Amino acid sequence: MKTKALAILFALFLLTLPVRAQFNKLYDFGSGTDGSEPRFSEIVIDGSVFYGMTCNGGGLDRGTIFKCNLDGSGYIVLHTFMGGSVDGSFPEGSLVISGTTLYGMTCNGGESDLGTIFKIETDGSGFSLLHSFSDAIADGNNPKGSLIISGTTLFGMTEAGGGSSMGTIFKIGIDGS
Numbered sequence: 686m687k688t689k690a691l692a693i694l695f696a697l698f699l700l701t702l703p704v705r706a707q708f709n710k711l712y713d714f715g716s717g718t719d720g721s722e723p724r725f726s727e728i729v730i731d732g733s734v735f736y737g738m739t740c741n742g743g744g745l746d747r748g749t750i751f752k753c754n755l756d757g758s759g760y761i762v763l764h765t766f767m768g769g770s771v772d773g774s775f776p777e778g779s780l781v782i783s784g785t786t787l788y789g790m791t792c793n794g795g796e797s798d799l800g801t802i803f804k805i806e807t808d809g810s811g812f813s814l815l816h817s818f819s820d821a822i823a824d825g826n827n828p829k830g831s832l833i834i835s836g837t838t839l840f841g842m843t844e845a846g847g848g849s850s851m852g853t854i855f856k857i858g859i860d861g862s
Contacts, residue, residue: 711757799826825853
């Protein structure tokens, strides 16, 4: 009886010990070309791979899109943002995935340097802009946050632009229509 009571007390004691969560660092940003400051971005998991963006870093320090295996191996930069009229710069937000295509936004770059919506294949091929934001009343500019996908339509918001210059909510087809 004493042995049973001691065993129960010991089991209760073990239950009161703190449980440590398992934490494993998977990758250190740091070379500059691999990206830096992955702020406002969540990773997107597809099978055994995850995808994400960095706001800075890359060749011209304008951000990157990357992929990495869930165990931290195989880190690869899929795209380095260069800015200008045919590329975005400074992505802030998360990617969304549909099939093998990733979609996202940059808050600068594009034709008017007021942000873009882009797509890229998960293997890094096929990068293209779906939309360049302008300063027109009918358009917003400087998109922030993340896109949401529903069927074949992307939804998002801009920080500025629109009729009152205080931002917009928009939708665009995954083909740019």
